[in-house]
Amino acid sequence: MSDKLKILIPTDFSVQADYAFLMVKNLERKANLEVTFLHVLNVPDTVSIDVNGMIETCGEIDNEYVISQKNIAEQKLNSIKMIHGNHIHTALVYGKTTHEIIDYAEQNQFDLIVMGTKGLSGLRERIAGSEAQIIARKSSVPLLTLMCDRSDLEIQHLLLVHNFNDTHKQDLSLMKKFSVIFGAKLHLLQITNKPIDSVRGEIEANMEKFARINEVEDYEMHIVKDSDIEAGVIHFNQMSNMDIVCIGTHGKGGFFHTSAAEKLVNHMYKPIITFHLN
Known part of the structure; x- marks a missing residue:
């Protein structure tokens, strides 16, 4: 590679x-x-x-x-x-x-x-969306967004947020490059609204299958119970400080569809990489 x-x-x-x-x-x-x-x-x-x-x-x-x-x-x-x-x-x-x-x-x-990006919130976000949001939605090239100076960032931990019920092969080539170049560990995170103990076995089995299919070797598994994906990612980062958040999108954002990836682009100060899911 x-x-x-x-x-x-x-x-x-x-x-x-x-x-x-x-x-x-x-x-x-x-x-x-x-x-x-x-x-x-x-x-x-x-x-x-x-x-x-x-x-x-x-x-x-x-x-x-x-x-x-x-x-x-x-x-x-x-x-x-x-x-x-x-x-x-x-x-x-x-x-x-x-x-x-x-x-x-x-x-x-x-x-x-x-x-x-400056980020957006409220009705302006729903009606217009930021340029970064629209690019995240429509571009086949991954997008990294940030809201402030990150010139001193040491990239050691990459967080991949995903619904691991979907174990299909995804294009993780950029994340793998980052892992190789910076020696960074990949962390797999799934947000659930169910009690963690009741779903841990199934989710971790799906994560392991996802890792095998996508040829990911050096990784850790995490599960967080929260109200939605955006809140779960923010709360997880408060507990475990990740350097870059990676999240896929189906490109369906807009007024009638709420995209977790696009919400994070506009609301989270952590550097975020969005990429299209297969």
């Missing part, structure tokens, strides 16, 4: 994007990384770029305004390279932010998207 990680950092040049890079710099101490900063110039579908790189609009938006925003973004991306070194890659694309981030990450076969 290659230990190289190809990482995409979407940037709007905010402090949250700086948090993402600080986290990546932390990973770079032990991992072989290829890092790209991506800025999306958020413009309507009526704006297009021809083969010569010229910007064309249909009149709904001023052409000179788009050009000025493009020039500002290019200057800021060039500053990133000057600050962090020419080994850092940069890219500028046009369109709707979340769609373009997902498309760029998938088309260029990145291993991981890393984003700083």
Whole structure:
């Protein structure tokens, strides 16, 4: 298994994007990384770029305004390279932010998207959702989110939150890379609303089967009784300090479906990796 990680950092040049890079710099101490900063110039579908790189609009938006925003973004991306070194890659694309981030990450076969996020709560979360939520829901590339500076994080314990009644093979390649690169132990956690003693045998048997199917060897098993997944993960982390939380999603979040993964992205300060379940 290659230990190289190809990482995409979407940037709007905010402090949250700086948090993402600080986290990546932390990973770079032990991992072989290829890092790209991506800025999306958020413009309507009526704006297009021809083969010569010229910007064309249909009149709904001023052409000179788009050009000025493009020039500002290019200057800021060039500053990133000057600050962090020419080994850092940069890219500028046009369109709707979340769609373009997902498309760029998938088309260029990145291993991981890393984003700083402000989080959301209440009605705003249900109606709009954060960009990170939407990317977690729709991207086939795993997403790592964080809300604050994690540049001093020592990655020793990875927490995989899962319903182990589902023992199907999942794509755990990123977690396995982290385990190899950082020598981190994988912890398996299931949240239940039943008395633990009544379900322990079944859940642990499912965990062992899941580990065999997914070729996971160095792991510990944990079961927590709580009201829901989000509360269980938060309470478990208060008792056992994990470094990164990993949780899968079926990509069904939105107004009529509550996704535990998306709720954690918006509410938990711990770094979280979300990935799509098979």
